[in-house]
Amino acid sequence: MMTKTILKFGLLIWMLVMTVAAFLYAPLAEKLFELTRVIYWHIPMSWITVAAFGLSAYWSLMYLRRHDLVDDAKAAIWAELGLIACVLATVSGSIFAKGMWGSYWNWDPRETSIFLLLLIYAAYVTLRTAIDDDERRASLSATYAVVAVATVPFLIFIVPRIYFSLHPDPLINSKGRQFMEYRMRVVLYSSLLGFMAIFWWLYRIHLRLALARLAQGRAR
Amino acid sequence: MKSGFLARSLSVARKDWQVECRSLAGLSSTGLFALVTLASLSIAVGPYAVGPDVLAALLWIVLLFAGFAGLAQSFAREYDSHTAPHLKLLAGPHEVLLGKGLLNLWLLVLVECGVVPLFLVLMEPKLPHPWVLIATLALADIGFVACATLLGAIVAQARSRGALFAGLALPVLIPLMLSAIGGTKAAFGAQPDAVTHLLTLSSFDAVLMGAAVLLIEPVWNE
């Protein structure tokens, strides 16, 4: 109990130090100027978006195999958290695009694919609200999550290859890491760790509530 | 065994076709929807010279939304008329999927046979490669129908179907729509390379058909 509280305050201090480091420790990238700082929020958010999407699809698949409503609850929680991360990644990316290329939105392939992830998440959440029966909702939404994830490779690999993109190379690109200076990478990775901890915490809170709801349903 | 599977699938398709012929509800509403969309586009765009890029995009918007209006119905009808339990006794999930899918494909092709020539007449794009257009239409139809049949089975068991169906299907179908538009641009002579788009379309078809076959069971048996 005590250690958990200490861990939580440690996380707050970690994120505060990360924020200070993003402004004072890490240098500004060439040509990006003050926009550099958006990176430390945007990249972790987009990675968490993709990871949450994968986790949601994984638990959906587990539900289809085992028909355990806990698996369904986990899939739903990750989809909701992924939706939040996706909105934040989209907004921060849009601000970055305005500063870099002069317009908030111009259907760059990266923008297209993150927007589609947003649509898929939104459709999944909407589908869940449209079905009343627990088990039916679970298996139908799990099916949709798996269908949606089957199309993601096309969004990530094929669409950006056919259409020209302005987006900077991902951090780990084929030419090696020329994009980031050492101090920038330190801040980025600590930000990523902090965000992962926050989302894990959120997941635990949601899961606690979902399990309580399920137990209540069984008791009735 | 194999022939029994095919025969049962075909009988599902035939039964639905007979229902459709009796009322023409799906076909006429889908066709009317496509016609109205096309007419409004033609009225709005008619006086201006529109490039082949925009025309390709317009054609696919008309076809997709007409498809959304029509293809969602195939499973919904079974639930509305309470015939779904009977159908479950008569045929397995894959037979129902294939039967409904074949009928959906047939309906979509019928609508396209009306809409696409009308589009060509009204919007007058240059068409140097008609076979590319036909191949693009055929490949895109297969993926579209595979996706729409599976999602139709999902949506049929939910509330507010019509709006939900387009919301569910569109994000899944965007890669298909983009390559179909690319292929159509190539057919209109606005792009040199049609093969990439046709290859993307066929691999996307394979993924969607595989997903439909693997996932229909939990949906239909629920």
Place this chain on the structure above:
Amino acid sequence: MNDSIPQSLADSVNVGLAHRALSDRVQADYIVMAVAMLVWVGVFLYLMRLDKISKEIAKS
């Protein structure tokens, strides 16, 4: 000064910043940083509250 009116944020970053004193830029940095830290504290207080409420619900 008035030969270049920035048309977009990118322009203002490239052109405008050159005219601004370094001390101004650093001051703006501190303000943004302080706001970001305040937001973090707010988020954490909210999360702690959520955590507590969810535990109470789970117990009952």
